[in-house]
Amino acid sequence: MLVGDIPENQLARRLRGTGINLSTGALTVRIRSNIQTFVDEFTGIYGGYPIEDPPGIDDGCIDIAFSSRWRRYFRPKAQAYLDGCTYFQPLPGRLAFPMLESMLNWCLAISDCPNLLLHAGVVERDGHALILPAESGSGKSTLCAALVARGWRLLSDEFAIIGARDGRALPNPRPVSLKNESIDVIGEFAPDARLSRRYPGTPKGTVAFMRAPSDAVARVAETAQPALVLLPAFSPRSPVELDTVDKTQGFKWLTDQSVNYHALLEVGFNTLADLVDRCPIYHLSYSRLDEVIERIERLHHDAVAAVRAA
Amino acid sequence: MTQSLPFGQRSCASPSPLLRALREPGSVVELPPQGWNTLLKQARAYGVLARLAVELEALGCVSEIPEKAKDQLLGARQVSEVCHTGLRFEIGQVRRALADLRVPVILLKGAAYLMAGLPPARGRVSADLDILVPRATIDAVETALLAAGWEGGELSAYDEHYYRAWAHEIPPLRHRERGGELDVHHTILPLTHRARPDAAALIAASEPLPVPGLAVLGPADMVLHGIAHLFADQSLRPLRDLVDLHDLLEQFGNGACFWDELLARARLHNLQRALYYALRYTERILGTRIPSEVKSAAAAHAPVTPVRALMDEAVDSVMRPTVPGAKGRRSSMGEFALYVRSLWIRMPPLLLSRHLARQALRRGTSRLRDAVARE
Amino acid sequence: MPEFPDDLDWRVGGQGRLRYRCWDGEYVVFNPSSGSTHLIGIVAGEVLIGILAGPVSTRVLGERLADFLEVENDAKLRANLDTILGELDQLGLIEPAHEC
Numbered sequence: 043m044l045v046g047d048i049p050e051n052q053l054a055r056r057l058r059g060t061g062i063n064l065s066t067g068a069l070t071v072r073i074r075s076n077i078q079t080f081v082d083e084f085t086g087i088y089g090g091y092p093i094e095d096p097p098g099i100d101d102g103c104i105d106i107a108f109s110s111r112w113r114r115y116f117r118p119k120a121q122a123y124l125d126g127c128t129y130f131q132p133l134p135g136r137l138a139f140p141m142l143e144s145m146l147n148w149c150l151a152i153s154d155c156p157n158l159l160l161h162a163g164v165v166e167r168d169g170h171a172l173i174l175p176a177e178s179g180s181g182k183s184t185l186c187a188a189l190v191a192r193g194w195r196l197l198s199d200e201f202a203i204i205g206a207r208d209g210r211a212l213p214n215p216r217p218v219s220l221k222n223e224s225i226d227v228i229g230e231f232a233p234d235a236r237l238s239r240r241y242p243g244t245p246k247g248t249v250a251f252m253r254a255p256s257d258a259v260a261r262v263a264e265t266a267q268p269a270l271v272l273l274p275a276f277s278p279r280s281p282v283e284l285d286t287v288d289k290t291q292g293f294k295w296l297t298d299q300s301v302n303y304h305a306l307l308e309v310g311f312n313t314l315a316d317l318v319d320r321c322p323i324y325h326l327s328y329s330r331l332d333e334v335i336e337r338i339e340r341l342h343h344d345a346v347a348a349v350r351a352a
Numbered sequence: 353m354t355q356s357l358p359f360g361q362r363s364c365a366s367p368s369p370l371l372r373a374l375r376e377p378g379s380v381v382e383l384p385p386q387g388w389n390t391l392l393k394q395a396r397a398y399g400v401l402a403r404l405a406v407e408l409e410a411l412g413c414v415s416e417i418p419e420k421a422k423d424q425l426l427g428a429r430q431v432s433e434v435c436h437t438g439l440r441f442e443i444g445q446v447r448r449a450l451a452d453l454r455v456p457v458i459l460l461k462g463a464a465y466l467m468a469g470l471p472p473a474r475g476r477v478s479a480d481l482d483i484l485v486p487r488a489t490i491d492a493v494e495t496a497l498l499a500a501g502w503e504g505g506e507l508s509a510y511d512e513h514y515y516r517a518w519a520h521e522i523p524p525l526r527h528r529e530r531g532g533e534l535d536v537h538h539t540i541l542p543l544t545h546r547a548r549p550d551a552a553a554l555i556a557a558s559e560p561l562p563v564p565g566l567a568v569l570g571p572a573d574m575v576l577h578g579i580a581h582l583f584a585d586q587s588l589r590p591l592r593d594l595v596d597l598h599d600l601l602e603q604f605g606n607g608a609c610f611w612d613e614l615l616a617r618a619r620l621h622n623l624q625r626a627l628y629y630a631l632r633y634t635e636r637i638l639g640t641r642i643p644s645e646v647k648s649a650a651a652a653h654a655p656v657t658p659v660r661a662l663m664d665e666a667v668d669s670v671m672r673p674t675v676p677g678a679k680g681r682r683s684s685m686g687e688f689a690l691y692v693r694s695l696w697i698r699m700p701p702l703l704l705s706r707h708l709a710r711q712a713l714r715r716g717t718s719r720l721r722d723a724v725a726r727e
Numbered sequence: 728m729p730e731f732p733d734d735l736d737w738r739v740g741g742q743g744r745l746r747y748r749c750w751d752g753e754y755v756v757f758n759p760s761s762g763s764t765h766l767i768g769i770v771a772g773e774v775l776i777g778i779l780a781g782p783v784s785t786r787v788l789g790e791r792l793a794d795f796l797e798v799e800n801d802a803k804l805r806a807n808l809d810t811i812l813g814e815l816d817q818l819g820l821i822e823p824a825h826e827c
Contacts, residue, residue, distance in 0.1 A: 070420075072389075099385050099389055099392070099418055099421050101420070101424070103389070125393045125396070126393075126397075127397075154430065155427065156423070156426070156427060156430065288750065288751060288753065289748075290750050290751070290753040290754075290755055293748075293750075293755050297764065303764075304434065304762065305430060305431055305434050306430070307430075307433070307759065308746060308759050311746055311764060312746070315746075315748045318748075318750075434762055437759075438761065440760070441819060444760075501817055529819075530761070530763065530818070530819060
């Protein structure tokens, strides 16, 4: 059953009561909320996602709730809980949906995942994955959204999950989170992209979410062999510039972007070393999306050819 | 991370599957999915998920566990293995750094359990390294460690003074290259504590490990150290610490003279009241097997009934998990009471208000810093 | 500056099962007995790899390093070698072989 199959009033009742178990690929999370605006926005974005019914064992229980009873009426503040614990400051109730997105990321980050987690966007074409690791603000999500708008399959916007067993990238397709100027950039670049409403006033500024295409959600079980790693940096008015990154430096950089490299011990080392062995790594600075996308498509094409030849 | 009362938790309240799983690990294979949800969240919140994983593996029933639960159990066990790897390595480095001093290095708590192969080592998720050395050698030990790359952190003048004047250890050290925190103790309770364990006797009765230069406390002293930590010092994970005591008592309890030795050493170290509490609550909560004559001997040091009733309530609310993944308001009150009580026992009254005020102030400052960092 | 005796044998610490990759002359080394990963330059990496196969004395390491760098095995080289050995030791990757 999909989230969107449940009639709206029933969904609201379930979210207020025992919750629903949402599956995003890597995680199944029980979600509950008593905030009415949250229910509408949640359905808008996650309508095409499967729910587990009857609910089984979950990877975490996320509650998005008004922080106290009277807060519901007076300057409503919402709090997000993961298994009863809070990790973030409460925010105005109108930001309940972005709070869910933060908590879903957090839930994966602290989940004792047996696979390597890298802070990175991942998209796929021709059966091979492109990994875009980056700090916030580098334009990683913008690139991710633009590539998806051009027909690449979205595996993940926030965490690359590299299988410890086979080194393949595991999908966890969730909405791509766009911040500030990049919302308009994507709006212009891809007028057909399905964007959520804007949420001004989050700790990261104004955010909006691009829905994961239904194809990406449907192909959640299809893993992809990584072929290329690009470290993007948005740099105003600069032409596309490409710099090869030394493998040792790339390795170090990727360990810094990993949330669980150290917890995996030798498995983590082998998984990451294989990835670095296999994939060329470049620094990529850019300013214009159409120009950089074209360059990325050529690079990826060559990288895939090299993998196939090997 | 802060804990708080989550929305809708009323619907999850149920008797604790965690205590049942700790007493009879094999019973978990019959749990329905919602029972697993409660158990996994409770075990994680109370720091015993990895221990449960190791026990289930030892029982050979992992294959009967649902996939999702297995993932979480094995993930937690992996974290514990990382801690063990780091700890074993740091113990080796400390041993090397102190080898020339020819000082007996006595491992405490997690390090002792790990190197002596004792059951509380199963699934521990702490990599803290605590050692005990004779007080007379502490300056030489500190100098040797500093020379080998350990460093003291930056402490406020107040903290530095507190450690040097009142604590049972020197300020924590951290290795320059490798991280890894090291606590060097010269006794097992703060000097301000009413009970003054006999540090010389602890060292004299310590038992060497097969690895040269390392030792652990004798069985009775090891148990009493755990007890002192839980009931007289400030325990951060009281249920986990109680489970450790249960494991040690079950391990040593079959030894010929263990229980007599335990009573005698409790007298020597002036920890008879704490021993009474420990035996009472391990038995009540975890079903530890304790000979009845030992219980009656320990009961001679029970507090007056109203105090015991208060303590029962405080311990129950701290130890008995009520809500999946969250400690309710009641238990955090209980925890706080236990915390104040442990400080009260440890310090002369005038010091108490000062230390508490400082800690409250620091907590406030760190919260402010977090808020600023988030912007 | 540590000065190690000529006949001091060095070995890899712990279980001696270091995992490493060498890319363009630089080494990434994982130490299973500490769980730590280290980035090591070409010269220190060459010294470390020389110790992997079994205990080697400071003198032999000096001779091999001089061959590798194609320089004189003189006091300057030896001082550099001592520094490298001291650092690898501090990282917990190697230790004198006589310690048990």
